[in-house]
Amino acid sequence: MASTPPSHGQPHRTPPQQHGHPHVHPVPRHPRLDPLADRYAARTHGMKSSEIRALFSVVSRPEVVSLAGGMPAVTALPLDAVGSMIGELVSGMGAQTLQYGSGQGDPRLRERICDVMALEGITDASPSDVVVTVGSQQGLDLVTRVFVDPGDVVLAEGPSYVGALGVFQAAEARVRHVPMDDDGLIPEALEQVLLECRANGDRVKFLYTVPNYHNPAGVTLSEPRRQAIVDIADRYDLLVIEDNPYGLLGFDHEPHRALRARNAQRVVYLGSFSKTFSPGLRVGWVLAPLAVREKLVLATEAQVLCPPSLTQYAVARYLDTQPWREQIKLFTELYRERRDATLESLDALMPPGTTWTRPDGGFYVWLKLPHGLDSKLMQPRAVGAHVAYVPGIGFYADGSGREYMRLSYCYPEPDQIREGVRRLARVIEVELDLHSTFDAVDTGTFRAVGRPGTAPGTIVGPASSDRIEDTHP
Template identity: 60%
Template sequence: MEHQRRDTRLDLYHDRYAARAFGMKESAVRALFAVANRPEVVSLAGGMPNIADLPLDMVADALSDMIQSPAGPKALQYGSGQGEPMLREQICEVMAEEGIRAHPDDVTVTVGSQQGLDLITRIFCDPGDVVLAEAPSYVGALSTFASYQAEVVHVEMDDDGLVPERLREAVLTLTARGKKVKFLYTIPNYNNPSGITMSLERRKQVLEIARETGLLIVEDNPYGLLDLEGERLPAIRSMENDQVLYMGSFSKTFSPGFRVGWVLAPHAVREKLVLAQESATLSPPTFSQYAVSTYLKVHDWRHQIVVFRDMYRERRDAMLKALTEYMPAGSSWTHPKGGFFVWLTLPAGIDSQAMLPRAVTNRVAYTPGTAFYADDLGARNIRLSYCYPTPERIREGVRRLGEVLNRESQLNRTFGIHPGAHAVHNVESNSPHPDQA
């Protein structure tokens, strides 16, 4: 009697998926959430904003009044695919804080800036097209580009941000090879994950290269208003209207739970974005838009941002102080002037991904640097987030991380792996280091 063969594949639909589905990967940050949220673990991994300083009683009263007002039924209905007009006007006021002069007609409201990036990639990128991105770059952006089968080419950064010469070389080299370079994706303010800020001179140089080569710039700016040292640089979009698509978000300056972001784009691009938005969601959530609009109208949101800055500055300073105290020889890190993140470079011979289980065992979590590269670099790097834990928890988390790193360093010495001669002890750096191992 013949035995009938049984298919042992776990996914019976494997052969039915579109090719682009195989480029989709689990977020390295989301994969850590289950572990990082355990109360005994100090999580320095995720970039979750701290909303404890929001006046929740005021927000609750404002939302209640809004629901009971004549606008209430509108807030619970379908809305425009482009977003509600009153919110788009207020978004222009928010962008004016960074020197951007814009018209509400050129604003498209999105479900967080992440959806904005998805819509931009959808309307611009065919499979095999190239997206240029800083090295390192935001893990959520890299996942979006991969899902549309775009090729990511990283461009070197230093302590002043993106290196213009490397950008020009990348554009010219790729174009000579017949590649279609669709846009440069950049986070010029307090880059996620490195914390580095692109200098004003570099912004001008990058924009000049874009004009010379016809390169489109996608400027992602979720942290721009969260400057911690009193130096707010103008957005790249404030210097150029047609060459730059600008993405913003209320997730870091109000609440991530409402999922409200936006894209500012030239008129022709805006039309395509609205069509893509309508095919994806029909319309961005109307209630969330009314909620954000009400908050901006009834609350002193500019002062609230000052409150957030003071809170995040205290946390950043606590992390930098703890790193100086607890990191072993051969370590270095950035000194962010705003935003949420510090980029840590480990002593030679230590792999951040391989070390993560041992760190979690020691009750501290972080995000390995490899998550922020499309080309497998970053093994010697760690992104540390200071936005959510209290200063005391930050200090304890860095102390626990220091214990793990010291044990790893001791093992390396035992087996004859030593830091390079160039390594320095407990020195802050303003430059992210790619994997040198």
């Protein structure tokens, strides 16, 4: 029997969840602005615009140097060849490419995905274990739908990918951040969080991790820690979701061996062609054990029926006919040049007390501001100076991270990067002057850990303890 709808002006309460407190639906003070406000599901109240999406209208202005969005340099692709390839697909195979497809994805593409994963040591993957998705973002959403109930705990690095936090919030999960340093996720911290969750009676559903060229931190999980984390997962019966969109974009070495290559039953692997081919095609995948794969296919069919056929055929044809390995090398050289321009400019221009990570692949630098500065509050002044970044607060579920910002070097040309860093450094200097003038903080004389001349390995890690030291006695 249906319950009576709540009247306007009264809070709408849902039944208590198995874990946590009952969800309360707040009713706006002016319900006429949204007459359906009291009917929304509880999960909608955790939804909010990401810090990155909120910047789109700003970064599109030609006068603004954007160090914000992680947009791949698709102009480096052989666009004529790609365009001809897609045209030939439609003219020659239109009956297949423009039709519905399988919920699991095109078989030929799944075969080629296995070839791609083999570069990261995943040599036991079967095409039957692969589910094609609309980007790895849909893959993460599907995995979360399959595993997470409201009130469950999801472990994630601190900071963590903003798109993942949005998925977890929509699922009404509780996110516990696990600290990182320059070598990635700290195994001892992971074990401590697991023990705390066990003592609290929390249901931990999985660990979400981006081990290679982390978004946003730019750091990479060290080899010893990879095995340590897999061992912890075994001991604590922990599922690991390995999100690896940047794994083939290392600057100075062969791809790292994936966590999934170390444990086929404990790790679910998410991959994407957005960073190595085209984000606009929206093709990703999930590699999962058989039972999980079946549920993912059912969830896909309930959500979108099937991933788009045309884009799947396009990616498969690209992998079959184009020199995609050489194209990835071209991308890595281009991103290495832009990374170098970023680090050189930061070294030369940033005021003392500013620190940052030094990525050896991927798209991002994670910058920590001098003590007392707030990247979110500073953002309007930066936009006014025609430079954009993403405030660190967007990468934490608990509202922390205000002293950090993410800088993306993948899209601007090197000269634009240098100009953007120059503008940003000036904004930070002005902010420091304001704080000094109004005695908001004692800026003192700071030693920038990780600047030229310091000992190796002292770059400040994301979410590690404050290692900026005031040199005043």
